[in-house]
Amino acid sequence: MTLPAEADVAICGAGPIGAATATFLARPGLRVVLIDHDPADDPDHVATYRYSGGSIRWTWPDPVKREMTTQTEQFIRGAAPGADLGMIENTYHLLHTGEHIPALNVSATGLVGMLRDQAQEAGAMFVDALVTGVRPDGSGHVVETSRGAIRAGRVLGAMGAANASVFPQASAEPEKRQLFVLDLPVPPERELLPHTIVPVGDGFGYVFVKLIDGDLRVLVGQEDIVADEDTSGPVDHWKEILDSGLAATLPWLRDARVDDILWGVDTAQKTLVVDEPSPGVLIANCGSAIRSAAWLGRTLAERLGSG
Known part of the structure; x- marks a missing residue:
C-alpha cells in the first residue's frame, strides 16, 4: 500500500x-x-x-x-x-530434573x-x-x-x-542463535520425541522434532556449550557440541550429519x-x-x- x-x-x-x-x-x-x-x-x-x-x-x-x-x-x-x-503437541523433558512439561x-x-x-x-x-x-x-x-x-x-x-x-x-x-537440522529419519516411534533438554558443561543442548516444509525433522540447538559470536554467517560446530557431552547422553545423535543450519541474530x-x-x-x-x-x-x- x-x-x-x-x-x-x-x-x-x-x-x-x-x-x-x-x-x-x-x-x-x-x-x-x-x-x-x-x-x-x-x-x-x-x-x-x-x-x-x-x-x-x-x-x-x-x-x-x-x-x-x-x-x-x-x-x-x-x-x-x-x-x-x-x-505439534509435545512435552519438554528436562533430563536434569526428571520433569515432563506440556508444550506446543x-x-x-x-x-x-x-x-x-x-x-x-x-x-x-x-x-x-x-x-x-x-x-x-x-x-x-x-x-x-x-x-x-x-x-x-x-x-x-x-x-x-x-x-x-x-x-x-x-x-x-544482540545474540546469535543456531539450530542444526539433522539428516536423521523420523519414523513413527520418533514422532513423539519430547523437546529434550540436556545439561552439557556450563550450558545445555536441546533436541526436538519440528515440521519443516511439511516434513518432520530432528533439530538440535545449544546455549552456552560453544561460544559463537560470528554474526556473519552459520558456523558448523556440531562435532564440538557432540564431543562436549551431548553424544554421551544421547548416543543416537552420534552418527547424524547436518543438513542445514538455521541461524539468526536475536535479543539475548x-x-x-x-x-x-x-x-x-x-x-x-x-x-x-x-x-x-x-x-x-x-x-x-x-x-x-x-x-
Missing part, C-alpha cells in the same frame, strides 16, 4: 512483536500503520523468527515468564482451528503471517518499506522510510536486532525490554518472542493505546 502521510501509531517491524501489537491495537478510528521490509532471503538474518524453533512451554517458576507464555499458548489454541500453524511447537512464520492478517482485518495498514530513521516533529514524530515519510503521534520500534540500526538508544543486547534477553528515549517512542525487544507473542502484543498495545 501507499504510505499515508499521517498515523496515530506507526509500528516499525512486523515480526512477532510488531504484528502482535498491531493485532491487539488496531480498532475503528485508530490509524495504525505497520511498516516492514522483510525479504525472504533476509541477508542480515535479523528476522530471527524465521529461524525459530517455535517451541512454547508455559510452566515456569518465574511468574512473568509463566504469564507471557500461558497467554500465548491460549491465544494460539484459540486461533489454531482456522490457521495453518503446523502445531508451532510454525513461527505461520504464526507471524496469521498475526499480520488479523491486524489488517482489524484495520491496521501494512506498508512494505524499509525504516531508515525516526525523528521528533512537534508533538509527534516522523518515521522516514524507503518509500517516503509518515508523521505519527506514537512510534513502536519492533524490528528485533535491526532496532539498533534505527534506534541507537536500544539497550537490548527473553523477557520484554522496553526503552522510551522520548515521550511517545517505545523500543521493544524480547528474545524468543514467538513463545510470548500474544502477551507482548497485548502489553505494548495497552501502552500505545493509552498514549
Whole structure:
C-alpha cells in the first residue's frame, strides 16, 4: 500500500512483536500503520523468527515468564482451528530434573503471517518499506522510510536486532542463535520425541522434532556449550557440541550429519525490554518472542493505546 502521510501509531517491524501489537491495537478510528521490509532471503538474518524453533512451554517458576507464555499458548489454541500453524503437541523433558512439561511447537512464520492478517482485518495498514530513521516533529514524530515519510503521534520500534540500526538508544543486547537440522529419519516411534533438554558443561543442548516444509525433522540447538559470536554467517560446530557431552547422553545423535543450519541474530534477553528515549517512542525487544507473542502484543498495545 501507499504510505499515508499521517498515523496515530506507526509500528516499525512486523515480526512477532510488531504484528502482535498491531493485532491487539488496531480498532475503528485508530490509524495504525505497520511498516516492514522483510525479504525472504533476509541477508542480515535479523528476522530471527524465521529461524525459530517455535517451541512454547508455559510452566515456569518465574511468574512473568509463566504469564507471557500461558497467554500465548491460549491465544494460539484459540486461533489454531482456522490457521495453518503446523502445531505439534509435545512435552519438554528436562533430563536434569526428571520433569515432563506440556508444550506446543508451532510454525513461527505461520504464526507471524496469521498475526499480520488479523491486524489488517482489524484495520491496521501494512506498508512494505524499509525504516531508515525516526525523528521528533512537534508533538509527534516522523518515521522516514524507503518509500517516503509518515508523521505519527506514537512510534513502536519492533524490528528485533535491526532496532539498533534505527534506534541507537536500544539497550537490548544482540545474540546469535543456531539450530542444526539433522539428516536423521523420523519414523513413527520418533514422532513423539519430547523437546529434550540436556545439561552439557556450563550450558545445555536441546533436541526436538519440528515440521519443516511439511516434513518432520530432528533439530538440535545449544546455549552456552560453544561460544559463537560470528554474526556473519552459520558456523558448523556440531562435532564440538557432540564431543562436549551431548553424544554421551544421547548416543543416537552420534552418527547424524547436518543438513542445514538455521541461524539468526536475536535479543539475548527473553523477557520484554522496553526503552522510551522520548515521550511517545517505545523500543521493544524480547528474545524468543514467538513463545510470548500474544502477551507482548497485548502489553505494548495497552501502552500505545493509552498514549
